[in-house]
Amino acid sequence: MQSGFGRRIILALMPMMLLAATAIATAERFAHLDFLLERTWLKVDVARLVMDVDEETARAVAEIVERGNRSKESEEAVAARYLETRRADLSLEFKTDLSFNRFLDSAAKNSKRLVDAGLIESEVGERMVEERARRFAFLEKTGIRDGDRFEYTLRGDTVTTRYFDADDSLQTEFVGIGARAGAVLLGTYFVRGSSFFDGLMDLVFAGP
Numbered sequence: 001m002q003s004g005f006g007r008r009i010i011l012a013l014m015p016m017m018l019l020a021a022t023a024i025a026t027a028e029r030f031a032h033l034d035f036l037l038e039r040t041w042l043k044v045d046v047a048r049l050v051m052d053v054d055e056e057t058a059r060a061v062a063e064i065v066e067r068g069n070r071s072k073e074s075e076e077a078v079a080a081r082y083l084e085t086r087r088a089d090l091s092l093e094f095k096t097d098l099s100f101n102r103f104l105d106s107a108a109k110n111s112k113r114l115v116d117a118g119l120i121e122s123e124v125g126e127r128m129v130e131e132r133a134r135r136f137a138f139l140e141k142t143g144i145r146d147g148d149r150f151e152y153t154l155r156g157d158t159v160t161t162r163y164f165d166a167d168d169s170l171q172t173e174f175v176g177i178g179a180r181a182g183a184v185l186l187g188t189y190f191v192r193g194s195s196f197f198d199g200l201m202d203l204v205f206a207g208p
Contacts, residue, residue, distance in 0.1 A: 031058035045095035
């Protein structure tokens with residue numbers, strides 16, 4: 001049986017406990033993002049991105065969002081914080097067929113955005129496109145099919161990339177290591193100009 005003193009301590013601590021629980025719940029919203037990319041004028045689903053990041057990143061994003069209204073500056077701050085993530089799991093599932101040439105064209109455009117954003121040098125971007133063409137040459141005949149997916153695991157300076165076909169069969173797996181590996185991976189989605197950027201910002205700033 002609790003003493004009167006014990007009950008008073010618990011009552012005094014309850015507001016802080018509630019604030020902590022609220023902060024955790026708020027941060028969790030930014031730790032898990034689930035976004036469906038559409039061709040807006042056709043209303044055709046293109047790809048679904050599911051991303052989970054570490055608690056530290058989520059809390060930092062929560063603090064940025066809670067400071068005030070959405071603006072270009074706050075969007076850039078949010079994007080920058082996600083780019084600094086050192087631990088993340090991503091799944092990108094295609095919801096439509098995509099030819100091999102369009103896949104490589106998309107890779108080239110993404111590489112240019114990363115170069116323009118200062119995340120990589122132009123020579124590195126060119127090598128990335130060449131490497132993608134080589135690693136995914138097996139898609140040249142079939143292209144990407146509805147249901148194929150990429151899965152990425154980011155741990156520190158290491159990114160593991162896996163590609164599964166629509167039958168859930170692993171087609172290729174490789175590891176990339178580098179100080180900017182995580183930023184390059186996440187820059188695909190969080191660099192302004194990416195097809196995902198505006199939708200992800202809508203998701204982040206949408207409110208609970």
